[in-house]
């Protein structure tokens with residue numbers, strides 16, 4: 001099994017050897033599913049469970065990654081079959097959504113859509129307009145936001161900044177302590193203002209690029225957006241990177257405002273390299289009851305119902321209803337270019353709820 005993943009991913013993931021079965025699928029170790037052909041494991045998928053907090057509502061989601069098939073067994077529908085099995089496993093485990101680290105036909109055929117929506121900003125050294133920076137940023141050097149590589153001890157401040165985020169993965173203190181224990185906290189940089197950590201950003205290497213590649217992707221951030229934007233010149237200076245791509249979730253209006261103010265125009269995009277799939281619409285909406293109650297009048301939310309039967313989803317407001325395929329329903333709930341237009345009173349009510357705000361996967365990348 002270690003051989004399979006090593007051959008398919010150049011040795012990036014090495015799950016331990018597990019119990020073997022002939023030609024079926026099995027869980028080689030917790031969360032690592034494999035499928036066998038000719039009596040040996042030939043395809044692998046990793047499934048991890050997380051809890052999302054969306055404005056205080058907590059919902060269980062499954063994340064999928066490490067998808068690979070041995071080169072000799074590709075294009076026979078084996079990864080597709082294992083993926084279908086993992087989707088069933090995740091739904092049975094009580095997850096409402098499935099986040100997939102990848103954006104290929106394999107996932108789209110399994111009814112996943114581009115995850116998002118986000119907006120993308122490309123930043124290069126010198127592209128932040130000095131004139132738009134706040135007095136804090138123009139202050140004497142000692143008080144200006146300063147970026148440095150995160151140290152292991154920064155996990156405490158970063159965990160607290162993350163805990164204050166309105167839309168985030170629920171993480172324990174131990175999760176942060178472990179994530180920051182290695183050198184540079186897996187690409188985490190902190191922005192200090194007046195001696196305090198005001199924000200952090202996780203800068204990841206684009207998939208398949210060498211270690212010293214000068215471009216980075218901001219795959220997670222938390223804390224003061226102003227400190228982040230104003231700290232960009234210092235971030236480039238300290239890191240030596242030549243280009244940073246930010247994809248910020250569209251719900252983060254403050255980040256968009258500050259980027260624009262700094263002369264950095266964004267363009268609409270989806271969550272980098274990710275697709276997302278609905279697993280159980282009625283369950284998702286039950287978990288989101290407080291979110292719905294805060295956005296709709298009681299008379300509206302009482303008439304609103306959500307049903308799912310296999311790959312068909314029904315959204316209804318009293319007598320008004322719309323029936324959608326799973327993919328369209330997923331795009332409606334989670335946003336993105338494939339989202340259908342729903343007319344009338346039902347359309348207005350659904351537009352008040354969706355797209356559902358989602359966080360960047362960042363440290364929860366599978």
Ligand SMILES: CC(C)(COP(=O)(O)OP(=O)(O)OC[C@H]1O[C@@H](n2cnc3c(N)ncnc32)[C@H](O)[C@@H]1OP(=O)(O)O)[C@@H](O)C(=O)NCCC(=O)NCCS
Pocket residue numbers: 008009043066067068069070073074075076077078079080081101102103104105106107
């Ligand atoms: C991506 C990967 C996991 C696909 O595994 P697989 O077992 O070949 O997957 P499937 O056979 O289910 O589907 C793969 C392709 O074969 C095609 N296919 C499926 N059954 C087929 C059949 N009977 N005849 C011909 N083609 C077939 C599908 O159309 C699919 O094409 P698409 O995804 O480009 O649209 C495999 O190529 C791999 O390990 N790649 C390296 C690691 C990697 O990139 N992982 C994905 C990270 S996101």
